[in-house]
Amino acid sequence: MLYLTLRFLFRIMFGLLFRLKAVGKENVPAEGAVVLCCNHISNFDPPVLGTPLKRKVHYMAKAELFELPVLSYVLPRICAFPVKRGGVSKESIRLSIQLLKDGEMLGIFPEGSRSNAGGMGKKGAASLALKSGATVVPAAIVGNYKLFRQMKVVYGPPVDISEFAESGSEGLEHATDKIMTAIRSLVKQHESKS
Numbered sequence: 001m002l003y004l005t006l007r008f009l010f011r012i013m014f015g016l017l018f019r020l021k022a023v024g025k026e027n028v029p030a031e032g033a034v035v036l037c038c039n040h041i042s043n044f045d046p047p048v049l050g051t052p053l054k055r056k057v058h059y060m061a062k063a064e065l066f067e068l069p070v071l072s073y074v075l076p077r078i079c080a081f082p083v084k085r086g087g088v089s090k091e092s093i094r095l096s097i098q099l100l101k102d103g104e105m106l107g108i109f110p111e112g113s114r115s116n117a118g119g120m121g122k123k124g125a126a127s128l129a130l131k132s133g134a135t136v137v138p139a140a141i142v143g144n145y146k147l148f149r150q151m152k153v154v155y156g157p158p159v160d161i162s163e164f165a166e167s168g169s170e171g172l173e174h175a176t177d178k179i180m181t182a183i184r185s186l187v188k189q190h191e192s193k194s
Contacts, residue, residue, distance in 0.1 A: 002077040003056055010051040017147055022052035023190070024155040030055070033100040033134035036155075037125045037179050039187055040109035042145050046080075048153055049107050049139060057107040058099050060092060093128070100132035110179065126175035130165050136179055140186035156186045 014020035028034065036057060038049050050057035056079050063082040065071045075081075083092045099106055110125040129136045136159045143151035159182045164171035 002074065003079060006047075006078060007051055010047045014048060014051060014151070018048075018143065018145060018151040019148065020048065020052070020151050020153065022153050022155070024157075025052060027155045027157050028053055028055070028105075028137055029135055029158075032103050033132055034105040035100070035125055035129045035132075035134045035136050036105055036107045036139055037110050037136060037183060038107065038139040039141060039183050040111045041141055044145060045109065045141055046107060048141055048151070052153060053105075055105050057105050059107045060096070096128050097132050100128060100134045106134075110176070110183075122180065123172050123176050126161060126164075126172055126179055129161060130172070130175065136161055138179060138182035138186060140183055140190060142187060142190045152190055154186045154190050156182055 028036070034055075036049065038045065042048075046057075046059050046061075050059075058079040058081065060083040061075055061080040063084045066075055066082045081092070081095055083089070096106055106128065108125040108128070110122050125136070128134065138156040138159055140154045140156070141151065142154060143149065145151065159179055161175040161178055164175040164178075167174070
């Protein structure tokens with residue numbers, strides 16, 4: 001219930017403050033496991049990425065945030081789960097794979113910036129998708145969060161990385177490159193339209 005309430009409030013807030021426009025929502029499957037891979041430019045990115053979608057998006061968040069009084073209550077109720085700074089624990093990986101096997105959607109920022117919040121290292125997104133069989137959907141947040149200047153969140157067509165499933169670490173590299181290229185292409189394409 002809290003997730004739905006906050007999503008509604010964020011839709012209003014981002015619409016008013018950043019004139020947020022969502023492009024390509026039809027590219028996000030209505031059901032089944034999805035790894036939603038996006039560039040990372042601000043701490044606002046997780047709600048901006050998930051707010052326009054009908055489906056819930058699960059995220060990793062820094063473990064330290066779960067120790068704060070209000071956030072320790074709120075974060076688990078808005079589909080966030082903890083990840084330790086300096087490396088992703090086996091527990092976080094297991095939970096991520098389980099969520100995907102349960103047909104949920106996981107939002108990941110493979111660039112890993114913003115203190116690696118929600119990131120698993122570049123290869124993490126490809127690894128999770130290959131292990132779970134999830135659909136990979138690239139996304140891009142375009143803009144700079146200036147008040148009343150339009151921001152876009154763009155959801156691209158799914159990226160097929162199944163050809164790399166049996167190729168070991170080299171295949172993981174190629175799968176990651178394919179995902180990152182798709183994200184960068186969306187950024188470049190829509191920056192030129194802004």
